[in-house]
Each structure stands twice: as C-alpha cells, then as structure tokens.
Amino acid sequence: MMDFSLTSEQKMVRDMVRRFAEQELEPNMEEWDEAEAFAPWVFDRMAEQGILGHCLPTRYGGGGMDYITLGLVCEELERIDTSFRVVMSVHIGLCSFGILQWGTEEQKQKYLTPLAKGEKLGTFGMTEPNAGSDVAAIETVAERKGDEYILNGEKMWISLADTADTFVVIARTDPTAGHRGISAFIVERDMPGFESEEIHGKMGIRAGDTGSFTMQDCRVPAENLLGEEGEGFKVGMSCLDGGRYTVAAGAVGLIRACLETSKKYSMERETFGKPIAEHQLVQQMIARMARDEEVTRLLVYKAGWLKNEGVRNTRETSLAKWYGCDAAFRAAEDAVQIHGAYGYSNEYPVERYLRNSKGAVIYEGSAEIQTLLQASYALGMRKDKPLRCELPGWPFEE
Ligand SMILES: Cc1cc2nc3c(=O)[nH]c(=O)nc-3n(C[C@H](O)[C@H](O)[C@H](O)COP(=O)(O)OP(=O)(O)OC[C@H]3O[C@@H](n4cnc5c(N)ncnc54)[C@H](O)[C@@H]3O)c2cc1C
Structure with a gap:
C-alpha cells in the first residue's frame, strides 16, 4: 500500500515552522540579506520551538519525529530563505545524523544530546581550500599522539563555521592510503588551536554564516574519533x-x-x-x-x-x-x-x-x-554495500 498523507503531528510541525518563518524570519530577510548578517536570537527561537531537534531520538533529547517531518521543516524554512534551511542541513543532516549513525553511546550522550536540545549548534568540515569534490585530496592531517590526535589544517566554505560549537571534521590519518587513510573526528570550538573566521561577499545565502576554520596543533581526545580510524571517507x-x-x-x-x-x-x-x-x-x-x-x-x-x-x-x-x-x-x-x-x-x-x-x-x-x-x-558500475553502521530507521529505538 502507498500512502502520501501526512499525519496530524507532521502537519502540526509543518504549520508551526511555517508560522515561525513567515512571522519572524520573512519580515527581516531583506535587511539580513543586504547586511550579510543574521540575528543570533534566530537560533534561540529555533531551539525553543524544538526545530533544531524535532527529528532526533527522544532518548537523546530530540522530538522523535520522522525523516518526512524533517523534509517538511526544511521545505518551510527554505520557502522563506535558504540560509535557515542550511542550518538544518549542517546541524541535523550532516553533524547530528553523522554522530547518530557512527557515534559510540558515550559520544551520543555527550554530543548528540545538546545538539538535539538546541543547546549547541553543529556543523561539518570536509571542504578545504584545495579540495572540494575530490575528498580524497584533503590535506588536513590528524596524527595520533598518546591518547590524543593532533589536527593541523584549514577547512573552507563551511556553513556555521563561525557560529557552531560542535564540528564533525574529516582529516587524513594515513598519508599513503588515499581515501582509506581518512578519519572523522568530533571537534569542539574551544579545543586548543581552533580558530574560525567568517567569509563575506557571497552571491547568495547572505543571511547565513559561511566561513573557514583552522586547526593548529589542535588537540582532540582519541575518544572523539568518529567511526574507526580509516573509516572517515x-x-x-x-x-x-x-x-x-x-x-x-x-x-x-x-x-x-x-x-x-x-x-x-x-x-x-x-x-x-x-x-x-x-x-x-x-x-x-x-x-x-x-x-x-x-x-x-x-x-x-x-x-x-x-x-x-x-x-x-x-x-x-x-x-x-x-x-x-x-x-x-x-x-x-x-x-x-x-x-x-x-x-x-x-x-x-x-x-x-x-x-x-x-x-x-x-x-x-x-x-x-x-x-x-x-x-x-x-550503468551498474556502482552497487552500495551495507555499512558497518547505518542511520537508524524510524520509529527510533527509545
Ligand atoms: C554556501 C556554501 C556552503 C558550504 N558549506 C559547506 C559545509 O558546511 N561543509 C563543507 O565541508 N563544505 C561546504 N561547502 C563546500 C562545498 O561542498 C564545495 O564547494 C563543493 O563540494 C565543491 O567543491 P569546490 O568548490 O572545491 O569545487 P571543485 O571540486 O574544485 O569543482 C569545481 C568545478 O569542477 C567540477 N568538477 C569537479 N570534479 C569533476 C569531475 N570529476 N567531473 C566533472 N566535473 C567536475 C565541479 O562540479 C565544479 O563545477 C559549502 C559551499 C558553499 C558555496
């Protein structure tokens, strides 16, 4: 059976986000776009209304709604301006789902819970000045020293680079192993050696923060490795x-x-x-x-x-x-x-x-x-194999 109808809960979330976007975002859009700025209170309002965590499991502080609801939220936000849908893309789609899929239980408790509650903002750092589409060409390195990794490199064109607290960062742990020599880490803004900067002059998404960040001898605890070493691609x-x-x-x-x-x-x-x-x-x-x-x-x-x-x-x-x-x-x-x-x-x-x-x-x-x-x-040249960790289906396990 095929059913395209929305549940009353999905409609309720959609209508709530539509009201918020029309009443609180739309009247400011021209000004924010012109000034290349947004007001930080927007994140507080999004958090208050649960928008930053609707579609994450309740056991980690989210609203427990499904992936279709997430789509509806993104649709309503981008109908007013792309900048606010981008927040959902990096905070939920890339960062929170990444931790939900690959994180250990400790990582989920420590990092996913504040993200789901909207107490922290998350993003994702893969792109670099010399590597975008060709991910295997990244130059950021992570070297294991005792119970830490030392990260060095620059990430560029990162949404919320100058605003987010929690970063899923892709770095190279083995310079000789191509895409198999890449690993993922959870990095916090206040880890030593981390600095970020906004980029101005973008064509669009001007009400959104896009920036770069550098990690200079940035010390990340080994337990912040996301997935296994070499699994980062x-x-x-x-x-x-x-x-x-x-x-x-x-x-x-x-x-x-x-x-x-x-x-x-x-x-x-x-x-x-x-x-x-x-x-x-x-x-x-x-x-x-x-x-x-x-x-x-x-x-x-x-x-x-x-x-x-x-x-x-x-x-x-x-x-x-x-x-x-x-x-x-x-x-x-x-x-x-x-x-x-x-x-x-x-x-x-x-x-x-x-x-x-x-x-x-x-x-x-x-x-x-x-x-x-x-x-x-x-052409049948690519067939997806099951991954070691899959993003959980819905309903989430509570
Ligand atoms: C507003 C904005 C927000 C972003 N936010 C993030 C973020 O949060 N995190 C993050 O990690 N990145 C982010 N990015 C970076 C984005 O993911 C990259 O820009 C994108 O992957 C392309 O990489 P590139 O810009 O280096 O282009 P390149 O990879 O240098 O490509 C240049 C051109 O060549 C084409 N090309 C490349 N390889 C091939 C090929 N094999 N065959 C045919 N054509 C090819 C590309 O399609 C493109 O047209 C953001 C970018 C923008 C503009």
Missing part, C-alpha cells in the same frame, strides 16, 4: 546522505516560493491588454514550476520513506538533490523572468531566490558529481 559520504536529503527538501520550498510569487505577479501585471498569466509563454514557466515542485517533492518523499524504513538511500537521495537543485535554480531564473525588470531588482524577493538557488547546485556534491553518481548506478 565512509563517514563523510554517509553524512552527505543526510545533508543532501535536507537540501533536496529545501529545494521544494524554494520552487514553491518561486511559484507563489510568480502566480501572484503574473495575475496582476498586464501587457497587451491582459494579465501576463494569460500569455502562453508565461504559462509555460508557471507550469514548469508546478511540475518541478511536485516531482521534487515525490523524490524527497521516496528518499524520506527509505530513511524511515532504515534502508540505504544514497542513490535516491542523490537523485532528489540533483533534480531538485537544478529545478529550483531554473524556477528562480523563470521567476525573475516573469517579473521582468522588477524581478531584476530587490523590489521583489525573486532575485534573492535566484542568488540563493545557485549554491545548492554546487555544495553537498555539485550537479556534475551527482551526474557521475547517477551514471555509475545506471
């Missing part, structure tokens, strides 16, 4: 299964925002004696947005359902992310087109949607990387 890639899901779900919200704004404008604006909504070429753009909202949502629901079932979903999540982000970029471009010269100015939010939408075509595996991944599945 797998840890990093499986974190991306969580992150990409939130990005894809956010894309549904961005397409929806483009469609809502374009519908309204096209019914008000007249050319040649009638609303532009009556011109077939404008209708074509509207129809494409309606189609892509629906298709992306279906792809997200499929990936979310697989996550609930506890079934490996790397292929389906990549497909949702790839399709959804391309579609959101196209929807934003069309939304600007429909608004004509007004769309080219900040009088309407569509130019912000366009700037925001480009980021997701690049991060969490660029469109080219997703294309390669999908080709390798389609």
